[in-house]
Amino acid sequence: MNLYEVKENLIEYLESLGYKDTGKAYYLIRDLLDKVPDIPDSVRELIEACGKSYAPDECLLNLSSYIDKTLSPYSFIKELTANDLMLKVLTVIFSASRYLSSLVIRDTAMLYWLFEGGFLKEYTADEWKGELDRIVEDYKRDELFLDLLNSFKSRHSLLLALRELFGRDEINVTVQKLSRLYDLILQTVYEWNKREFPECAMAIVSMGKLGSEEVNFSSDLDLIFISVERGERMQEFGRKIIDCLSGSSRNGYLFRIDMRLRPEGESSPLVVTYDYLNDYLRNRARTWERQAYIRARFSAGDPAIGAKVMSTVDSFVYRATMTIADIQSIIFIKNEIDGSVRNNPLGHVKKGRGGIRDIEFIVQAYQLLYGKTMTQLKRSNIFSALDTLYQLHVFSFDVFQTLKKAYFLLRRIEHYLQLYENLQVFELPDDPSKLELISQLLGYRGTGEFRFFYTEMRDEVRNIFTETFSKVFGHGEIAPISEIVLNPEIEDSYALGLLADYRFEDAKSVLNFLKYLAALSPKITTALSLSLNHILQGVKAHPFPDKKFFNLFSVIQSYGAVSTFLNLVRFDPQFRQILLDAVAESDYLTDILREFPGIIDVFIDPEALETTEDISVAYGWMLDTYAGDIRKALYHFKAGVYFRTLIREFGRALNSREAGEVLTGTVDFILGKACRALGGSAPLHTVIGVGRLGSREIAAGSDADVFFIYHDKPDKKEAYFTFFPELIAFLERIIPLDARLRPYGRNSAIAIDEKDFLIYLAKGAEFWEKAAYIKARPVVCPDEDTGKRLTGAMREFVLAGSRENDLKEIETLREKIHSAYTKPGGFNIKKDAGGLLDIDFAVFREIRARGIEGFGNSTGGNLELLGMTRIGEAYRFYRDMENVLRLTGGGDGSTVMFDDARMCERLAGRLGFTGAEEWKITLENHRKQVNEAFL
Numbered sequence: 001m002n003l004y005e006v007k008e009n010l011i012e013y014l015e016s017l018g019y020k021d022t023g024k025a026y027y028l029i030r031d032l033l034d035k036v037p038d039i040p041d042s043v044r045e046l047i048e049a050c051g052k053s054y055a056p057d058e059c060l061l062n063l064s065s066y067i068d069k070t071l072s073p074y075s076f077i078k079e080l081t082a083n084d085l086m087l088k089v090l091t092v093i094f095s096a097s098r099y100l101s102s103l104v105i106r107d108t109a110m111l112y113w114l115f116e117g118g119f120l121k122e123y124t125a126d127e128w129k130g131e132l133d134r135i136v137e138d139y140k141r142d143e144l145f146l147d148l149l150n151s152f153k154s155r156h157s158l159l160l161a162l163r164e165l166f167g168r169d170e171i172n173v174t175v176q177k178l179s180r181l182y183d184l185i186l187q188t189v190y191e192w193n194k195r196e197f198p199e200c201a202m203a204i205v206s207m208g209k210l211g212s213e214e215v216n217f218s219s220d221l222d223l224i225f226i227s228v229e230r231g232e233r234m235q236e237f238g239r240k241i242i243d244c245l246s247g248s249s250r251n252g253y254l255f256r257i258d259m260r261l262r263p264e265g266e267s268s269p270l271v272v273t274y275d276y277l278n279d280y281l282r283n284r285a286r287t288w289e290r291q292a293y294i295r296a297r298f299s300a301g302d303p304a305i306g307a308k309v310m311s312t313v314d315s316f317v318y319r320a321t322m323t324i325a326d327i328q329s330i331i332f333i334k335n336e337i338d339g340s341v342r343n344n345p346l347g348h349v350k351k352g353r354g355g356i357r358d359i360e361f362i363v364q365a366y367q368l369l370y371g372k373t374m375t376q377l378k379r380s381n382i383f384s385a386l387d388t389l390y391q392l393h394v395f396s397f398d399v400f401q402t403l404k405k406a407y408f409l410l411r412r413i414e415h416y417l418q419l420y421e422n423l424q425v426f427e428l429p430d431d432p433s434k435l436e437l438i439s440q441l442l443g444y445r446g447t448g449e450f451r452f453f454y455t456e457m458r459d460e461v462r463n464i465f466t467e468t469f470s471k472v473f474g475h476g477e478i479a480p481i482s483e484i485v486l487n488p489e490i491e492d493s494y495a496l497g498l499l500a501d502y503r504f505e506d507a508k509s510v511l512n513f514l515k516y517l518a519a520l521s522p523k524i525t526t527a528l529s530l531s532l533n534h535i536l537q538g539v540k541a542h543p544f545p546d547k548k549f550f551n552l553f554s555v556i557q558s559y560g561a562v563s564t565f566l567n568l569v570r571f572d573p574q575f576r577q578i579l580l581d582a583v584a585e586s587d588y589l590t591d592i593l594r595e596f597p598g599i600i601d602v603f604i605d606p607e608a609l610e611t612t613e614d615i616s617v618a619y620g621w622m623l624d625t626y627a628g629d630i631r632k633a634l635y636h637f638k639a640g641v642y643f644r645t646l647i648r649e650f651g652r653a654l655n656s657r658e659a660g661e662v663l664t665g666t667v668d669f670i671l672g673k674a675c676r677a678l679g680g681s682a683p684l685h686t687v688i689g690v691g692r693l694g695s696r697e698i699a700a701g702s703d704a705d706v707f708f709i710y711h712d713k714p715d716k717k718e719a720y721f722t723f724f725p726e727l728i729a730f731l732e733r734i735i736p737l738d739a740r741l742r743p744y745g746r747n748s749a750i751a752i753d754e755k756d757f758l759i760y761l762a763k764g765a766e767f768w769e770k771a772a773y774i775k776a777r778p779v780v781c782p783d784e785d786t787g788k789r790l791t792g793a794m795r796e797f798v799l800a801g802s803r804e805n806d807l808k809e810i811e812t813l814r815e816k817i818h819s820a821y822t823k824p825g826g827f828n829i830k831k832d833a834g835g836l837l838d839i840d841f842a843v844f845r846e847i848r849a850r851g852i853e854g855f856g857n858s859t860g861g862n863l864e865l866l867g868m869t870r871i872g873e874a875y876r877f878y879r880d881m882e883n884v885l886r887l888t889g890g891g892d893g894s895t896v897m898f899d900d901a902r903m904c905e906r907l908a909g910r911l912g913f914t915g916a917e918e919w920k921i922t923l924e925n926h927r928k929q930v931n932e933a934f935l
Helices: 007-016 022-035 040-051 056-069 073-081 084-096 098-106 109-113 125-138 142-165 171-194 232-246 274-283 287-293 303-317 324-339 356-370 382-391 397-421 432-441 447-472 480-485 492-502 507-518 522-540 545-559 562-571 573-583 587-595 597-603 615-625 630-650 656-679 714-730 754-764 767-773 784-799 806-821 836-850 859-866 869-888 901-910 916-932
Strands: 202-207 221-227 271-273 297-301 685-690 704-710 751-753 777-780 826-828 895-897
Touching (some): 056 084, 084 109, 084 397, 142 171, 171 297, 171 397, 202 303, 232 271, 271 274, 274 303, 287 356, 297 303, 356 382, 356 397, 397 432, 522 573, 545 573, 562 573, 587 597, 630 656, 656 704, 656 777, 859 869, 869 901, 869 916
Parallel strands (some): 221 271
Antiparallel strands (some): 202 221, 202 297, 685 777
């Protein structure tokens, strides 16, 4: 493009490059050409470079102003167009920020300084301090000192801004570096003025954004001056420091200083004494000031005074208790803030729904609540506090990710708004071109995309804010119930009235137990007061709150470190969920934890429950732990695998069939290890599993139904009759073995020779045993061939014989069982009409009728093989019902009584029904379908 073309052609060219005010751009270009008429190609390069920037018009205007300040526009333009990196840096500065542009235009040498020691060099604090020390040493007059100090601040602010704009630093790093730079400037000003006031010493405590190390380029500095001594000289010293920090020089003012956050505000002395501060914080400070002082930080001055002040501030902010009034005060202040931007709730980045203040209030509320005991939360920086709240499991991963991404985005928006003109701006601009600039700086393709994600993100933040203050703090994280129940001066009658809201049948026992626990130690009292509301809310939702309460505390006491356990309940939502919804509701799981409290560590780690271990590896670890004691290792190994599996089943991460396969595999493994431990590495016998063990459907509380076969070793016969009772005794506490289903029944020998077993199948076995042997399989065996031989013999037995009378035989067995186990007003899942045994009989009948040789030993698998879909649904329904009853300790583990409303409601809830009536209808439909299978 020839820049000396007619105006219309040049205007069209500028439009194609993205210039908006082409008329103004045209005259700027003409002015440039007048200065350097001999290098139009270089000028065109500049025009095109500006056209590629964030804001072409702004960029060209600032570039033109900069060129006007150079000694030789010709030389500079030639140099600039020959240095792509320098040109890129200038176009970024001149298009992104009028403030940064003004710094570079005012001091043209600053551009070259940026490239000293390498582009965008990262300076250390020591290097900053070295520069400041040289300024103090070389310049004795106040006016020169302030000029150079301001120049130092401007240069390094520009550098930090460019490191962020070029992607070298994230926003959290930029604001932290900027805050530490400002701390060093404060310290330099303090030391400069101390020459005149050598007898004076004070701590400069920063609040707000500087205190949290999140200062923006245009932030006010909220400061408090605290001294030990009082007197007019100290006040004069303070005023002199303020004059330096806020006074004007040729390069403008250094900082805007705000001293209004000091105790009593503007009505107090500029420099307050430590005693004054201490008295104020103890007796007159309000809740919002506790929140504000979370951000208090010693920035400069006398370190000894600073340490003393910060210790007092720590005690003021982080207390052992936080009342409902405190929380309500926080919410009231937040509502006041929201009300101030009611006309523009989304446009204001800091205030309003889902803004910076929402995230700050969420984080700070948790810090006030937990900071006394969880010292990791004593952080003034919100970026860091968010990470810590997630690491302590106060936030779920989803909440943490949402808040972190939102805070990064909102702080970047605020950063760029203020960077534009060095003004404290918090609202999104109405000017479309400025909003387009912000969108580009944030990496969006346009304002439409930016607005979409921005609005969605703020809605997500507000939802978390609302949930936090309504669900968590709305009940009072430290509810009045804990303050009253654990207060020995409160009458029992009043405390019992409050406990009545939690539906305890024996509230007196609950109260006495809590008082007993609280009296054990002050540490336990504190932990209990902070966790009790969570516990009582969880217990209240249970049909049997007394049972759940005492189950839970029996586990807590067995753990030993009671206060540690209670803190886990308070801080870890997933841990609390499992503990309250599963462990305390399940007698079976509670019993495991009472006996094996160390298992609790399994689900402190969120990933542990989802991890499927190689059981041989887990056993090996146990064997090492118990120094080769096989019985003890198997005992603890079984408890760990059962607990992990049943917790997952209770939480519906596993269905009953999947859980049954894991538990059965565990029993198989234990039987094999026990046989080898007692009888040598190569067993000379076979253990046949029947019932649930045979069908791979072991559940909570299941015995292992087995019988034993020995093989052609007449000389070992007597030894076998010793070995098998020893095996049963060895496994007594690990897995109870039931050998009553052995050939010839309970009055026969404990084991049978293989030849005798085959004769028994051919001549002595009864019809009902055919149904039982569908589920039989070798669990422990000398070798594969023996296993196949025995499996084949049992399957042949199942299918052998006439089938003409099968239905009659089955009906006889059914009637005998039903009449023995039917309870009026109840349903025995296993043995009542339409129950699990009927399903087993239906499968048995179909396998016999069809002569299916390839049947398996799993009822669920055989139902699929036979295509009995509707019966399969009933079977899964019954298995789930039975497992819930076994885990929760409902009745005898197999029978549901319909007049027990609470049992029915609990069972329906655990199975996912909306109520007991829906569950009962489903149960009756399944019973009907199973009964119809025999018609």
